[in-house]
Amino acid sequence: MDHVAVGSGTGAGEVETEVVVVGAGQAGLSSAYHLRRVGYVPDRDFVVLDRPPRPGGAWQFRWPTLTYGRVHAMNALPGMELTGADPDRPSSEVIGEYFTAYERAFDLRVRRPVRVRAVREAGDGRLRVETDAGVWITRALINATGTWDRPFVPRVKGQETFVGRQVHTSRYPGPEAFAGERVVVVGGGTSAVQHLLEISRFASATTWVTRREPVFVEGPFDSERGRAAVALVEERVRDGLPPQSVVSVTGLPMTEEMRRARESGVLRRLPMFDRIVPEGVVWDDGRSVAADALVWATGFRAAIDHLAPLRLREPGGGIRMEGTRVTRDPRVHLVGYGPSASTIGANRAGRAAVRDIRALLARTREGARRDEQRVERIISPSHGSVAVRETAAR
Ligand SMILES: Cc1cc2nc3c(=O)[nH]c(=O)nc-3n(C[C@H](O)[C@H](O)[C@H](O)COP(=O)(O)OP(=O)(O)OC[C@H]3O[C@@H](n4cnc5c(N)ncnc54)[C@H](O)[C@@H]3O)c2cc1C
Numbered sequence: 001m002d003h004v005a006v007g008s009g010t011g012a013g014e015v016e017t018e019v020v021v022v023g024a025g026q027a028g029l030s031s032a033y034h035l036r037r038v039g040y041v042p043d044r045d046f047v048v049l050d051r052p053p054r055p056g057g058a059w060q061f062r063w064p065t066l067t068y069g070r071v072h073a074m075n076a077l078p079g080m081e082l083t084g085a086d087p088d089r090p091s092s093e094v095i096g097e098y099f100t101a102y103e104r105a106f107d108l109r110v111r112r113p114v115r116v117r118a119v120r121e122a123g124d125g126r127l128r129v130e131t132d133a134g135v136w137i138t139r140a141l142i143n144a145t146g147t148w149d150r151p152f153v154p155r156v157k158g159q160e161t162f163v164g165r166q167v168h169t170s171r172y173p174g175p176e177a178f179a180g181e182r183v184v185v186v187g188g189g190t191s192a193v194q195h196l197l198e199i200s201r202f203a204s205a206t207t208w209v210t211r212r213e214p215v216f217v218e219g220p221f222d223s224e225r226g227r228a229a230v231a232l233v234e235e236r237v238r239d240g241l242p243p244q245s246v247v248s249v250t251g252l253p254m255t256e257e258m259r260r261a262r263e264s265g266v267l268r269r270l271p272m273f274d275r276i277v278p279e280g281v282v283w284d285d286g287r288s289v290a291a292d293a294l295v296w297a298t299g300f301r302a303a304i305d306h307l308a309p310l311r312l313r314e315p316g317g318g319i320r321m322e323g324t325r326v327t328r329d330p331r332v333h334l335v336g337y338g339p340s341a342s343t344i345g346a347n348r349a350g351r352a353a354v355r356d357i358r359a360l361l362a363r364t365r366e367g368a369r370r371d372e373q374r375v376e377r378i379i380s381p382s383h384g385s386v387a388v389r390e391t392a393a394r
Pocket of ligand 1: 022023339
């Protein structure tokens with residue numbers, strides 16, 4: 001991979017820039033677009049680093065039966081519409097091609113595959129971004145790493161004894177892989193429902209298990225509902241708590257297919273089981289279900305382990321934010337996190353983060369300029385260079 005130096009060099013293998021964007025999904029591309037729009041030059045003023053081999057963010061890894069027609073409400077990226085896509089094609093292909101065209105149209109020069117391993121203090125007020133392709137020293141960071149890279153599976157007693165297959169949504173192979181099997185699908189979100197509906201056409205038996213009673217919501221998922229859901233997640237993030245799952249605030253929007261599945265019994269739900277045994281799952285009240293496969297549609301967590309050295313977390317376990325800015329560290333913005341974890345939210349977050357970072361960098365530049373002026377005033381034959389070094393180091 002080509003990872004020539006951008007900006008200007010510092011230590012061996014280190015490259016200076018103004019802004020590093022980590023991740024090139026909807027949130028990262030939206031941020032890069034807005035950086036470009038306000039005059040930042042890619043490969044000089046900012047750089048976008050993305051782990052996967054191709055454009056598409058997490059969409060490129062989604063299963064083939066998640067066709068473009070089945071995604072809820074995919075908002076286009078700013079500045080370029082996604083038109084005329086075939087609803088029967090896999091969303092991984094449609095969105096992969098769209099992102100490719102987008103990156104090219106706005107010349108965003110995303111660097112991939114580049115995995116950010118850690119972000120820490122550089123020691124001079126800037127941040128040090130360590131990757132498997134070199135080190136970047138930056139004044140600000142837009143973190144747009146989504147959740148796909150951190151699948152979540154709850155711990156259940158006996159899990160390791162199960163002799164069948166266990167698959168998380170992030171590795172879901174499509175329904176044909178479960179032909180003739182007895183399958184338990186765990187999870188109360190849209191992914192679980194979609195897995196269940198399609199697996200039930202191939203499997204010999206399906207069982208649906210959720211922690212809480214699912215809430216089916218009639219009527220369209222309109223902007224008012226969307227706003228209400230975002231407000232609830234925002235409140236938690238403001239309080240320094242981890243953002244909760246989307247479905248816990250939106251409910252499950254009812255479709256015609258779901259209505260039919262409900263009538264046929266496929267969507268009959270059981271509470272979470274208490275134990276896993278080699279041949280299936282067991283409840284403490286004596287019930288049990290034999291299974292060949294367990295499908296964990298139990299969601300994701302924010303993929304932000306690389307930010308751990310910055311100690312951004314509050315005692316409540318979450319990261320307190322004002323808009324997209326991390327309260328504990330104004331150099332760091334999280335986009336596509338919590339309330340902005342949707343395609344529309346990611347678009348808005350990208351714009352807000354860039355506006356804020358621009359103001360921050362202007363303030364730091366102004367501060368640096370004032371320092372320089374102070375240094376110049378102090379340079380005089382009577383003070384000499386010692387006084388200059390002392391002032392500059394303050
Ligand atoms: C199954 C599923 C279906 C969905 N359907 C919809 C929908 O219909 N409509 C909707 O609005 N939203 C939907 N969402 C939510 C959707 O994923 C988000 O709205 C949006 O696409 C996420 O964009 P993002 O840029 O935040 O994350 P991503 O698309 O995940 O992009 C993050 C990028 O950062 C990369 N990355 C992660 N860690 C690192 C690292 N350390 N170093 C470098 N790169 C890194 C990732 O590999 C990825 O390329 C869905 C989510 C799921 C799981």
